[in-house]
Amino acid sequence: MGGAFLAAAVLARLGGRIGLPTIPLFILAGILLGPHTPGVVLVSDPHDLEMLSALGLVLLLFYLGLEFHMDDLKAGGRKMAVAGGAYLVLNVGAGLGFGFALGWGTSEALVLAGVLGISSSAIVTKVLVDTGRLGNPETKPILGIIVVEDVFLALYLAALQPILSGADSLSSALLDGGKAFGFLLLLALAARFGTKLVGRLINTPDDELLVISFLGAAVFLAGVSEWFGVADAIGAFMVGLMLGSTSSGERILKLVHPLRDAFGAIFFFAFGLSIDPGDLPVVLWPVLAAVAVTLLMNVLAGLAAAKVYGFGPGPAANISTTLLARGEFALILATMAAAAGLDERLSPFIAGYVLLLAVLGPLAAGQSRWLARVLPGGRRAAASGSASASASASEERVGAGV
Template structure:
């Protein structure tokens, strides 16, 4: 077909205008949301919900698969960046303490969430999905809140970040199990075989990330930023597809290759380019999820959602205090932990998307959407007031703690092992903003410390 005829017959123009307007609307609502401390995730979902074909407010044609394909790229990049930012040194260096804290938090939420899923009565696979939706925090929202609320120096912050690291490992294992369950396989040995293949893939990729950073660095070496971007983006999509074919889902395939590339000396360089890509494509993922929501279906899941929200808040109150005590922290630190970790986001939506593609109960999608909207809007608001909440609940003990905090303001770091140094704070902020700190573009090919304790000296 001649080019002119192709352009004349193209039907993308109107859709491009609508999608562009939706992103501008997301920008406007996002600016307003920042004034009250809202993260971007619920804003994108709300814009998608407004533009949903069920409302008829926007003339957006959803019959094609191109928006869905872009949303899949968003999912891949979200999990790729999660793997890229995974702190192997923190995990392997403090594995015992992290597993106790993070494992306790996950175990409490997962066990009760699974019981709640069965109580809802939608089916066994649905109960497993509901348990995953309600069990883990949104690491993106958690880290951004710690930065925006100025709490990187708080005593509980290293513990909170450690719990999110353990949650990342749990997500990898959980998605592998969910992938097998949703495959519909019922015979014992095929199920065992698929699980063995999934876990072998995970173990091998973790081993490469831990011990193969130097080799992978050599394979990725190039001074051309364009080719470098094409390479890591292609690897993210490739391993997403491999993960899907192996039955561990595209999300976990992308997470694992991100983990491997995060172990190279090019980690900062990749983050500088990948974070803006993640933000744009990730916005499509959340927008697309909102587009698939029917607000009229919220009424049918309202009671289970409100029960799930109440359950999450109560469980996080208990778990926050338990993990705080396990780490030698007080009641206020437990309250701060509770309100930060109760935020839910991208992982819940990923599970809902997987359940929809697997043909599970259609109520899972509006359940996850409304659940995430409530917690991702209310959670940050509560987090911003946690100090005041603690002051009201703890009374005189809170005033005493303020006095003690004043006396420790000049205490050396050695006497306050749970505090974060200025360098550590800068690293966390740089990781979230995608900035490689003091690093200039001419330093791309210089040696950098490799995650996991390895360094490429070549």
């Protein structure tokens, strides 16, 4: 574990010198020092870091919940649902069509619908933090889309599980879906009406007790969520949502920061451990085609979300690129597909697709201004900005002359 931390730190420091984001470098460290590449093997079995990796994901989403206040959720509920719905229709629909076009089978197409359709909450959170955009207006619809995706995710997994396992019991599938939806509703009600009670229970002037309390609450509810068929990350997100609105919210945000960074790095490192580069050439062309489809759908979804919220081309480009990465959920689907005995090309395809977008997503988010220029109205906005800058410079020169 110490070697994993150090390797991730060294690569991230080297990459930072040339302006590369940390996420793909953490993943690269896992690939280079894992069991699938020659040379030094720090971790021979990716499952050795499974619990720490899960903790990293929980803390990333817990932090996201702290930043996403209940007032934002209540104020933008309808817009959030429309923007998130549009994102899912475009991306999940394109993923399903792409899956059928590959001709690998119906079950495989249903898996690919989720792989291509759902963003990586962990990578999206890290991108928002790294780019310093948590306070931007377009961050609210980005977080809203993630929430809608997580609600869809719980229902999708509940419906997919009996299909992959070969179960023919509709009642069993409905029961699992109902259980997941009921627990999500309970979490939402607790976040809406239980904030004051939770705030009184967790409030303490002692930082040590506060850390133990919020960490225990986040991890415990994440585990309970998973037991009910809801993604563990959404449970942690809801705890963050509740605690962020309490009087201790600002202190918790500061105290969880180093924990989030440390275990978030382990999450991405463990992701790299699971990738075998030798499997990737077999599925190279389908992976490139899938990436192209995802790029197109994300641009369309970003434009749709920007129109709902009344944003211009700049925020639309930020939405499109920030939500581009795919990650932890796709890996869960790859594991499920392998256990169900689906097409053996599916696992390397998902690994290559996720790796490429995990690298491309943060890079694209950091350079989103170039996409903004080619979107409708982008050139006009850029020209207006240039004119304003020139006018400002002219006024400064005149002022200096006077």
